[in-house]
Amino acid sequence: MSDFSLHRGSAPLLVSLPHNGIELPSAIAATLTPAALRVPDTDWHMAHLYGFAVELGASVLVPRWSRYVVDLNRPPDGAALYPGRTETGLCPTETFAGEAIYQAGGAPGVFATAQRRARYWQPYHDALRDELTRLRAQFPRVLLWEGHSIRGRVPRLFAGELPDLNLGSADGLSCDARVQRAIDHALAAQHDYSYVINGRFKGGYITRHYGQPQQGVHALQLELAQRTYMDEDSFAWDGARATRLQGLLRALLQAGLMAVG
Ligand SMILES: [Zn+2]
Secondary structure, eight states, X not given: OOSEEEEOOSSSEEEEOTTOOOBOOHHHHTTBOHHHHTOTTSOTTHHHHGGGGGGGTOEEEEESBOTTTXXXXXXXXXXXXXXXXXXXXXXXXXXXXXXXXXXXXXXXXXXXXXXXXIIIIHHHHHHHHHHHHHHHHHXXXXXXXXXXXXXXXXXXXXXXXXXXXXXXXXXXXXXXXXXXXXXXXXXXXXXSSOEEESSSOOOOHHHHHHOBGGGTEEEXXXXXXXXXXXXXXXXXXXXXXXXXXXXXXXXXXXXXXXXXX
16 A cells, blocks of 8 residues: 555645544554554544545545654654744654653654655655646646644643634745635635634645745645544544535635636
8 A cells, every 4th residue: 555645636726634644654553652553633534524625626645644653744854833832843752732652762763763754754745746746737826735633722732722724824925815815705705613814823844845836836724623523532523514614615625726727
């Protein structure tokens, strides 16, 4: 089985879901704590939630491996995304809740981290870059949609409770104003969900690195509070909530497609 699944679509839209992986290579799993083996910090059910995007012609990229193996949405050099704040790194050693991910002595050192970067980080990024290149050969402008989700309350990472939808565009640098406006309007047109634009989550490494509007790649990250489609404690999918949310996600992607078209 491959390190990721890639559905190649026919529209100028790539949906990337880098934290949806839940598998652990057995050699790494053997070094983890029981808490970490539950992979609690997964962006649960993202591929299921965004399954409708294929009907819009989207390409969809989904990794196989958990973010505990290597975090695909962190810079390869391990630099901080939000300097001065608590955050998890390229090879995280603590869960969002602050529990140890590794048994004593199990955390990867410099050499093992470099191995994981080459073995697990690089293939996803090669696939992402190649798919953007393929789409750009067909379309002058493409939308890269980074799909994420997180518990609504994570005291170690942010104060209080997150809005339902947290849209990030690196403070407007990862897409042009027309694309930003189209999504902003689609968010403002609904009244079912709270939202913020470039709040606590402004877009991670993928949004910032690949979002190059002057090169025709317009990137946006949507960080969902998980309560909008699942049970945050049991990790169970909530079909009724998810169906309702999918209506809005569809409207957002359609607005983005119109704006890049
Ligand atoms: Zn995520």
